[in-house]
Amino acid sequence: MKNLYVNVALPVPVNKLFTYIVPDELRDDVAVGKRVIVPFGEQELTGIIVEVSTQSGWHRLKEIKDVLDQVPAFSEEMLKLTKWVADYYLASWGEVLKTALPAGTVLESRSIVRLRRQLEPEVLSNMEKSSPKKAEVLKFLISQNSPVAIKTLKNKFHFKNIYSILHSLESLGYVEIERYLPEQKAKIKFEKFVSISKSYADNSKKLTQVIEELEKTSPKQVEILLFLLARLKKGESEVLLSDLLRVTGASMQTVKKLAERGLIEIYKKEAIRKFEYEFDEPDKKFELNEYQKKALIEIKKAIDSESFKTFLLYGVTGSGKTQIYIEAIKEIIKLGKTAIVLVPEISLTPQIVNRFKKSFGDIVGVLHSRMSIGERYDSWRMIKNGVYKIVIGPRSAIFAPLDRIGLIVVDEEQESSYKQFDLPPRYNARDVAIMRGRINNAVVILGSATPSLESYYNAKLGKYHLLVLPERVDNAKLPKIEVVDMIKERKEHANKTSISTLLTQKIDERISRGEGIIIFQNRRGYSTYIECQDCGYVEMCDNCSVTLIFHKAGNHLRCHYCGFVKSVPEKCRRCGGIKLKLKGVGTQRVEDEVAQIFSSAKIIRMDLDTTMGKKSYDKIMQRFANGEADILLGTQMVAKGLDFSRVTLVGVISADIPMLIPDFRSSERTFQLLTQVAGRAGRSEKEGEVIIQTFQPDHYIxxxxxEHKTLEFYERELKIRKELNYPPFTRLILIEFKGRNEKNVELASDEFAKELRSKVHLPVQILGPAPAAIPKINQNYRYHIIMKIPKNVDKTGGEIARIIWQLKEKFEVKLNSKGVKLIIDVDPQNTV
Structure with missing residues (x-):
């Protein structure tokens, strides 16, 4: 019998597959797309089989340890998609596959170290002289007085040869290393049920006789049987054991006695954990207008042709894009196909899920990070098993394991939250959606009132088909927008609050009429910095190059990048002065000021501080939808996607904040944000009004x-981008170096840049290395190299990718030894 080999993709940052031999007892279990446990260095990892073969050029291969799945976790289509993501975003295939699996299903062996015997002080003293690193590790283990994870030792000492040290100590008999594989966190949940045994359920006379016999000796058993009988007559053949015990007050022992007598049956059944939203809103009757009908005809043609096509659905705020998504998906469901609907923020999910469930019922599933591991796992399995035909969620939902995908919707496609920026793979779900549509010959709809410049340019070139909805539904008008010059406001009205005289007047009018108000401030906390009036010193984070934000609730200063917290100082750290002043405005301060001006107004604040709970979004939105508050105040969470017909006024406190970010997309993002938040007003027969406050009223934005001139703004921005050689006319690759020793980071980035320039012989612009706009975050110094690649150069990206992978492999070991981390971000959404 020939040997059987598998190529496995592992979740490690290496651009290669790993070959293992299959032991005879597992030959019948292996298949492409299944998860396997394999040895990898000092540990065991979960990998995905991507190829099975009877030939291999490798010798002395290790065996796979186990096969975790009965059926493949990944289809051929998903393997193809994840391979594209890996190649395009310069991540390992295994890292992408790990991202596509629900949390808690990728296992990694853990190693702990324990002392085997106590050391004499003299032995430890001698070791400190001869082997100081070994002595350091031993002293730490002694101080802990319990087993310590190797991961903890790595983080504590940063020794590049920690395993060598531990193996040496193990051979000397001082420590022992224990390795184990934890259980999979994501598991199927089972619950116990109780029912009357079939022979008695089918024979009421026989059951009545038994009950009469038990009445005198076992009244509690009779109570249980009568309870089950009553439920049976209502058509409920089984009852949760926990419910039975709670209602009857019976003990488990009593229930077991009935089971032993054969009167009842106790058994386990799988329980599906569902994430239920606590948000509901009244049904709305929708009648498509002529523009919606025209758009839907075009989309339906593409659906019927069963060929790949991307639409850019550009519709002003309130133009009924969501209803078009629903009508298009109805066509998909008729054809027996499935659909994905991506939303940029979890906060938008409750409202859109509510609307889709009212149209499609129980075939709608959700996937997002606010779900528990169990809820997410059950939702993933129901999608894979075909129970859910429509999946709604933020960016990770693009990897939902649906079959026969016919339509993918990316709502608010311009949003940067579709880009994963913190962990590899650093993919953009919008672009992955387009590729998944291509692979499945499916239709893709990119919807937005303020499309990204890249998507608008692709529509101009004809790569995307442009559909326009120029009017709001139900004859609603676009809101009237006024800009308030806050410098003039301060001079003429001596107003020291963040609420202008005009906005105050407009809020008062709306409260008196019982209409809803949204106030937007894109900074949370109370004040954005604290400054010494004597010397100008500003309190900075100890770990990051950013100011500390004052939070009134905890009376402390907090960093919004690393979470560092410190008490409010009584005097200046630099000059000792006591004239410290809170400056800048956050949502907490706006809330206080509005409450002082409008003492009878009911205000709800929605920002990261008030939405930490699992269903906080739902509860806040439901309260506002029910009219339990006059004013909804918040950060970007309130700026887009929300549709409340009672809102007739939107106030923007500081329109300047996004413009101050040193990024080439700042103007575009500011325009999009202001247009989106303005669009929350006047979405019914009541006319809306928007007040935008700024210290730069003459800015062209x-x-x-x-004037609601979106396309005219885009044409202007395209000219600027072309002159500066930025997307959509080029592709960007951001290469970041970060570490705790600034000199090491700087030297590493210089050396990498020098070699990169020597290898790239294409007309590519390489900028840097230079310190990032925020040079230090969480004690890590950051240096950036930016590559600008013209669209007509290296069209597939293969040549540049090959060079970067080569350099990454060449430099990585050296960089790790210097404590420097290398990060590659293709098509970055943030260059700060």
Whole structure:
């Protein structure tokens, strides 16, 4: 019998597959797409089989340890998609596959170290002289007085040869290393049920006789049987054991006695954990207008042709894009196909899920990070098993294991939250959606009132088919927008609050009429910094190059990057002065000021501080939808996607904040944000109004926002981007170096850049290395190299990718030894 080999993709940052031999007892279990446990260095990892073969050029291969799945976790289509993501975003295939699996299903062996015997002080003293690193590790283990994870030792000492040290100590008999594989966190949940045994359930006379016999001796048993009998008559053949015990007050021992007598049956059944939203809103009757009908006809043609096509659905705020998504998906469901609907923020999910469930019922499933591991695992399995035909969620939902995908919707496609920026793979779900549509010959709809410049440019070139919804539904009008000059406000009205005289007047009018108000401030906390009035010193984070934000609730200063917290100082750290002043405005301060001006107003604040709970979004939105508050105040969470017909006024406190970010997309993002938040007003027969406050009223952005001239703004921005050689005319690759020793980071980035320039012989612009706009985050110094690649150069990206992978492999070991981490971000959404 020939040997059987498997190529396995592992979740490690290496651009290669790993070959293992299959032991005879597992030959019948292996298949492409299944998860396997394999040895890898000092540990065991979960990998995915991507190829099975009877030939291999490798010798002395290790065996796979186990096969975790009965059926493959990944289809051929998903393997193809994840391979594309890996190649395009310069991540390992295994890292992408791990991202596509639900949390808690990728296992990694853990190693702990324990002392085997106590050391004499003299032995430890001698070791400190001859082997100081070994002595350091032993002293730490002694101080802990319990087993310690190797991961903890790595983080504590940063020794590049920690395993060598531990193996040496193990051979000397001082420690022992224990390795184990934890249980899979994501598991199927079972619950116990109780029912009357079939022979008695089918024979009421026989059951009545038994009950009469038990009445005198075992009244509690009779109570249980009568309870089950009553439920049976209502058509409920089984009852949760926990419910039975709670209602009857019986003990488990009593229930077991009935089971032993054969009167009842106790058995386990799988329980599906569902994430239920606590948000509901009244049904709305929708009648498509002529523009919606025209758009839907075009989309339906593409659906019927069963060929890949991407639409850019550009519709002003309130133009009924969601209803078009619903009508298009109805066509998909008729054809026996499935659909994915991506939303940019979890906060938008409750409202859109509510609307889809009212249209499609129980075939709608959700996937997002606010779900528990169990809820997410059950939802993933129900998607894979075909129970859910429509999946809604933020970016990771693009990897939902659906078969026969016919339509993918990316709502608010311009949002940067579709880009994963913190962990590899650093993919953009919008672009992955387009590729998944291509692989499945499916239709893709990119919807937005403010499309990204890249998508608008692709529509101009004809790569995307442009559909336009120029009017709001139900004859609602676009809101009237006014810009308030806050410098003038301060001079003329001596107003020291963040609420202008005009906005105050407009809020008062709406409260008196019982209408809803949204106030937007894109900074949380109370004040954005604290400054010494004597010397100008500003309190900075100890770990990051950013100011500390004052939070009134805890009366402390907090860093919004690393979470560092410190008490409010009584005097200046630099000059000792006591004239410290809170400056800048956050949502907490706005809330206080509004409450002082409008003492009878009911205010709800929605920002990261108030939405930490699992269903906080739902509860806040439901309260506002029910009219339990006059004012909804918040950060970007309130700026887009929300649709409340009672809202007639939107106030923007500080329109300047996004413009101050040193990024080439700042103007675009500011325009999009202001247009989106303005669009929350007047989405019914009541006319809406928007007040935008700024210290830069002459900035060109405001003319376009006030006049609702979106496409004209884009044409201007395209000219600027072309002159500066930025996307959509080029592709960007950001290469970041970070570490705790700034000199090491700087030297590493210089050396890498020098070699990169020597290897790249294409007309590519390489900028840097230079310190990042925020040079230090969480005690890590950051240096950036930016590559600008013209669209007509290296069209597949293969040549540049090959060079970067080569350099990454060449430099990585050296960089790790210097404590420097290398990060590659293709098509970055943030260059700060």
């Amino acid at each position: 405001f003319n376009y926002v006030v």
